[in-house]
Amino acid sequence: MSGNTAVFLAELTVLILAIFLGIEVISKVPTLLHTPLMSGTNAIHGIVIVGAILIAGQNLHSTLAQIVGFFAMILAGANVVGGFAVTDRMLEMFKGK
Amino acid sequence: MSDNLTTLAYLPTIISFILALKFLSSPKHARLGNQLGAIGMALAIAVTLAQKHFYGLGYMLIAVGGLIGGGIGWVGARKVKMTDMPQMVAIFNGVGGGAVALVALVEFHQTAAEPGRMLLNVSIAIIVSALIGSISFAGSMVAFGKLQGLVGDRPIVWRGQRVGNIIILLIGITAGTFILGGHSYQLMWLLLIEIAAALAFGILFVLPIGGADMPVVISLLNACTGLSASAAGFELRQNVLIVSGMLVGSSGSLLTLMMCRAMNRSLGNVIFGAFGQIQTGPSTAASNEGLTVRATTAEDVAIMLAYAHKVIIVPGYGLAVAQAQHDVRQLADLLTARGVNVEYAIHPVAGRMPGHMNVLLAEANVPYTQLKEMDEINPEFPQTDVSLVIGANDVVNPAARSDKSSPIYGMPILDVDKSKAVVVLKRSMNPGFAGIENHLFYEPETSMLFGDAKDSILKLIAAVKAV
Numbered sequence: 001m002s003g004n005t006a007v008f009l010a011e012l013t014v015l016i017l018a019i020f021l022g023i024e025v026i027s028k029v030p031t032l033l034h035t036p037l038m039s040g041t042n043a044i045h046g047i048v049i050v051g052a053i054l055i056a057g058q059n060l061h062s063t064l065a066q067i068v069g070f071f072a073m074i075l076a077g078a079n080v081v082g083g084f085a086v087t088d089r090m091l092e093m094f095k096g097k
Numbered sequence: 098m099s100d101n102l103t104t105l106a107y108l109p110t111i112i113s114f115i116l117a118l119k120f121l122s123s124p125k126h127a128r129l130g131n132q133l134g135a136i137g138m139a140l141a142i143a144v145t146l147a148q149k150h151f152y153g154l155g156y157m158l159i160a161v162g163g164l165i166g167g168g169i170g171w172v173g174a175r176k177v178k179m180t181d182m183p184q185m186v187a188i189f190n191g192v193g194g195g196a197v198a199l200v201a202l203v204e205f206h207q208t209a210a211e212p213g214r215m216l217l218n219v220s221i222a223i224i225v226s227a228l229i230g231s232i233s234f235a236g237s238m239v240a241f242g243k244l245q246g247l248v249g250d251r252p253i254v255w256r257g258q259r260v261g262n263i264i265i266l267l268i269g270i271t272a273g274t275f276i277l278g279g280h281s282y283q284l285m286w287l288l289l290i291e292i293a294a295a296l297a298f299g300i301l302f303v304l305p306i307g308g309a310d311m312p313v314v315i316s317l318l319n320a321c322t323g324l325s326a327s328a329a330g331f332e333l334r335q336n337v338l339i340v341s342g343m344l345v346g347s348s349g350s351l352l353t354l355m356m357c358r359a360m361n362r363s364l365g366n367v368i369f370g371a372f373g374q375i376q377t378g379p380s381t382a383a384s385n386e387g388l389t390v391r392a393t394t395a396e397d398v399a400i401m402l403a404y405a406h407k408v409i410i411v412p413g414y415g416l417a418v419a420q421a422q423h424d425v426r427q428l429a430d431l432l433t434a435r436g437v438n439v440e441y442a443i444h445p446v447a448g449r450m451p452g453h454m455n456v457l458l459a460e461a462n463v464p465y466t467q468l469k470e471m472d473e474i475n476p477e478f479p480q481t482d483v484s485l486v487i488g489a490n491d492v493v494n495p496a497a498r499s500d501k502s503s504p505i506y507g508m509p510i511l512d513v514d515k516s517k518a519v520v521v522l523k524r525s526m527n528p529g530f531a532g533i534e535n536h537l538f539y540e541p542e543t544s545m546l547f548g549d550a551k552d553s554i555l556k557l558i559a560a561v562k563a564v
Contacts, residue, residue, distance in 0.1 A: 008218045011331060011339055018327075018340045022347030025115065028122040031445050031470050034352065034452030037121050038319055039186050040131055041348055044114050045193045045319075045326045046138065047341040049163075050145045051200035051333050055207075056158040057151030065203045066154070070162045072199035075192040077166025078173070080142075082189045084135040085174035090182070091128035093459040096466055 036090045043083025049076035106144040107337035113137025114341050118348065124465050141337060166192075179460045180417045183315060183450040184244040190319050191237030197230030197325040198292060204332050209284045217277070222331035224273035227288060228295045230325035235299025236318050243303070244311055244449060253304045259369055262301050269294030302368065309491070312450045313356045313367045320349025352451060359445035361497075361507035388536075390526065393544035395553065398485075398520050399560030402428075405482035407438045409474065411511055412458065414448050415488015415524070419550035422461035425487065428554055429463070431561050440467055442474040442484075442511050444492035471511055481516035486537075488522065488550050494535045505533055519543040522553045 029037050056069030113133045120130025151159070170189070177185045201223045208215050242248035272291040276284055306314055323345025330338030357364050402408055410429065416422060429439045441463065447454040455468050469477075478484065486493055489511075496503040497510045513519050514537055521538060523545060537543055546553050 057155035073162025082170025
């Protein structure tokens with residue numbers, strides 16, 4: 001348990017730091033870019049694809065896990081690719097004088 | 098790959114995401130930042146695939162599932178019209194939340210079967226990520242349906258709604274809490290009950306929220322998906338998910354609060370207020386009696402514009418609906434060529450999501466240097482000869498400053514009524530998206546140019562050319 005506790009406390013520390021970091025970086029984003037900000041952060045939470053890969057690939061003996069993992073891959077794949085692609089499409093349009 | 102090495106290999110991904118957000122502080126580097134983020138994501142996927150030896154079918158499931166999902170995402174992202182961006186963000190957000198919930202389901206299925214294997218913190222992480230991920234998935238799908246016009250745009254309300262919603266949420270949370278002390282044979286049922294309650298709550302809490310408040314809801318759901326991904330990081334013991342998810346969670350929460358502030362409403366009021374209901378009564382119609390509007394012609398407006406020193410264009414969603422962004426830019430170019438100083442005043446909640454109007458005008462090749470935020474442009478209205486309001490309504494309604502009984506009282510607005518003349522392009526006298534009467538239209542300095550926004554602007558272009 002102590003090993004788990006140590007890891008958990010480290011995770012918690014990282015979590016707290018990420019909260020403040022998120023607020024800090026976002027407060028400097030102008031309202032001009034709030035839509036790309038939303039779709040960009042949308043793409044970032046697509047990181048759950050890491051979890052989808054692990055559950056789709058690791059669970060050899062459970063058909064249920066395989067089926068659900070497969071659907072998780074579809075959802076996470078759409079999140080990642082769509083999120084970054086649509087953000088790129090928007091940001092490409094912002095041009096100065 | 099050892100676990101430590103994996104954690105190390107994920108670090109560049111975390112850095113790339115932080116830079117992606119940081120670079121969004123200026124439109125100059127924003128695109129580069131997003132591309133860095135995409136590279137970071139690709140790296141995380143590669144590291145995950147290299148980290149463990151999966152079995153053959155596993156690779157197949159990963160590859161085929163990823164390609165199907167990625168393909169759908171790619172086509173959607175390429176095809177979507179910029180006016181439909183809020184729906185797109187809602188649906189990409191929803192699938193993210195759905196993926197989180199599915200991951201939690203499988204993790205639980207695999208670990209709960211073996212007594213003693215579930216650590217308390219991992220159990221809690223699974224319960225939380227399943228709950229929030231499911232709410233986010235269902236809520237985003239309803240938001241998508243509303244924005245796409247599949248579900249009624251107006252708030253859907255019924256008796257006992259709030260209490261009912263809270264009870265459903267409590268059922269979900271209670272089922273989740275029982276998992277911690279339950280017997281192994283009950284656990285899967287409890288999790289399924291929790292997920293079902295969360296899905297129901299997600300649907301029911303978005304249904305009563307009107308279209309005008311969707312920007313706030315999408316932003317909130319975005320934060321929720323981030324939070325759930327962060328919780329998934331605790332369940333899978335991966336820092337990369339904890340950090341990335343929480344970056345989205347905290348930034349999304351801040352953006353949500355900023356949106357609420359721009360509408361001068363609390364988050365609770367947005368979620369439970371069923372906005373857009375209050376104003377439909379007959380009392381507002383009565384208050385217009387004796388007031389007259391002054392209709393004008395494109396030729397008159399063209400003369401006003403052509404001989405002005407300073408013109409501010411106030412675009413609203415009506416402009417986007419009419420697909421008139423390109424024509425507006427052409428009109429602005431014509432005026433600029435005549436020596437008129439033309440700028441655009443963008444309200445923070447103009448359009449259907451935060452910053453939406455900027456994207457629509459950028460698509461029409463309006464340089465972002467001409468797009469002014471509300472606080473920056475408001476002091477300029479008194480020196481402005483003509484404010485041209487195109488398809489905007491609530492964000493220029495002076496009732497927000499003066500009329501305490503108005504539902505939008507206290508909302509910061511663009512002070513167009515302080516400019517020397519106001520021209521409002523509007524289809525008819527019907528109230529706007531939020532259904533609130535606007536007294537700006539009856540002011541003596543205001544004239545109305547009725548008609549489809551695109552037609553009116555095309556007429557204006559022809560008339561300015563003829564001046």
